[in-house]
Amino acid sequence: MIPVQGLTGARVAVLGLGRSGLAAARALRAGGAQALVWDDNPEARARAEDEGFATRALLRVGAFDDIARLVVSPGIPHLYPRPNPVIAAALRAGVPVDNDIGLFFQSFATPDWAMFDTAPRVIAVTGSNGKSTTSALIHHILEHAGRDAQLAGNIGRGVLDIDPPVSGGVVVLELSSYQTELARSLTPDIAVFTNLSPDHLDRHAGMGGYFAAKRRLFAEGGPDRAVIGVDEDEGLFLAGQLSEGRGDDRVIRVSVAGKLGGPGWNVVARKGFLSETRGGKQAASIDLRGVAGLPGAHNHQNACCAYAACRSLGLAPRVIEAAFHSFGGLPHRSQLIGERDGVRFVNDSKATNVDAAAKALSAFDNIRWICGGLEKEGGLDGLAAASGSVRKAYVIGREAAGFAMQLRPEAEVCTTMQAAVDRAVAEAEPGDTVLLAPAAASFDQYDSFEARGDDFVRLVRAHLDR
Structure with a gap:
């Protein structure tokens, strides 16, 4: 642990009690500060209380009167598209806002x-x-x-x-x-x-x-x-x-x-x-x-x-x-899952935007491309130049039909990962690569890109084990 310096004896509010928030609270305590914590999730607050941290509802009147600094988790917006109400309250009270990196x-x-x-x-x-x-x-x-x-x-x-x-x-x-x-x-x-x-x-x-x-x-x-x-x-x-x-x-x-x-x-x-x-x-x-x-x-x-x-x-x-x-790569980033009958299976679930997906597509030939999800701003035009190696796209996500209509390669609306993997496996030929590179966020169907990639890996390995 890195004990926080410069705040000894101060009261510091911590908003958001995920990995970074709890770690910040512990490091503040180790450095001699008093961390007063809050999270909208009661279970997160209970975990912090189990570690001896005092909770404070940061939107009550006077909540920031004795606070030297507010430390927030990275997922909490502080300016755009609009400030979180707690952060706005801290700024109105003249309390500096920081994060664990600071x-x-x-x-x-x-x-x-x-x-x-x-x-x-x-x-x-x-x-x-x-x-x-x-x-x-x-x-x-x-x-x-x-x-x-x-x-x-x-x-x-x-x-x-x-x-x-x-x-x-x-x-x-x-x-x-x-x-x-x-x-x-x-x-x-x-x-x-x-x-x-x-x-x-x-x-x-x-x-x-x-x-x-x-x-x-x-x-x-x-x-x-x-x-x-x-x-x-x-x-x-x-x-x-x-x-x-x-x-x-x-x-x-x-x-x-x-x-x-x-x-x-x-x-x-x-x-x-x-x-x-x-x-x-x-x-x-x-x-x-x-x-x-x-x-x-x-x-x-x-x-x-x-x-x-x-x-x-x-x-x-x-x-x-x-x-x-000797570098083995990272999960969900051009991750080779396996090969069978001359067909490779690659998990690039981290390709959550158009640019990342285009780069993944440019790395392989003869691609059976599994894509789709929660589309981001800017559209999919940036994929056109990189899709020349795509033999066919298999589109997942709640808006799969609309996503597929924007693609130049032949595209089949599959909606689910199970259907996409099954169809890609059925149609793949020796020399093909079945590539998950969604070009979209995962949150319409999965909690994270990791969960989406894990689902793909599970389905592929079930196929490889047959």
Whole structure:
């Protein structure tokens, strides 16, 4: 646990008692603060009371009169599409609003570090797609290299649940826009921006607000080194803002869309080969085509980002390359479930938006595509260019018929995952890939993308076991 510093003796309200909220309450208590907690769910409040926390209804009159700070869970909106009433009440009372990420950065460094040979480091990863894989890959490379490393944030452990760092330790954080937008303190040593595509637009009032939330990690945080995917205009703009000149190697530009020139520090993947250039000269090259856990150009971008972050820590290219080959990938992200009679089955349930699904489609040939769900803003036009390898689509979801009408490949309305898997299996031929890449949220039929992916895996394995 990371005890919260700077709030000793203060009363701090905690809104939302999921994983991050309870962890924040525990860390506040460990740091000498009094956490007063609330959740609309009575069961969540009961669990907190069982741990000795006092609850407080935060909408009653005078609830914030003695509160020094309000800490909120990431899923609770604080501005758009409208502020949560509790957050609005705190702001009217002049109470600062924060989250567990802000508390972490406020509390991570301690006087004990004076005894360390090497100060601990924090690598923070954000972006629309690939941030989980990139974070997990960085963590895997560091462990492969014998470095003490912890994985936290949206993946792994809660940020305040991790162990206090040791000398030379590295904490890898996956951070969503919900987290970067609100944290009052953001001070990573290395910050990574993978890419940007439309997502969570209602929460951020459009693309400008969404990009601004991501940008805070770099503008507010002032990292020593920034790894920036520059294949979108926003990333290119961000790299330009952070750089002092063409040769400024504090910014590492990453691309999988084209060659990057100039005297700066660049990491590019083209046609399956990762290339690092610095000062206009090639420093290293890695063949990614045989890396089973990182299929497709989108995973090659993840590899470039992870490579650049680890090179910033001084790891040798060949050490990183060896770690690539032992990386098994993450569940629900280009996850190979199995193969039978020449047909592969791949679970990419995390492809919850059009851009992520398009990248998944571009990684395979002869695709039997299971897609559909709760459609996000912006429509499905972005899938057209990537659907050339699709032999047929099998559409799930409550609005499957409307979803199917927007697709260019032949599409069959299946509605349920069971029907989609059964039809895809029945029609698949040797050389085909049955791919779940929904291009939509899961909440019309499932509680999460994980639950949707687990259902797909269960049905596929039942087929493979026959």
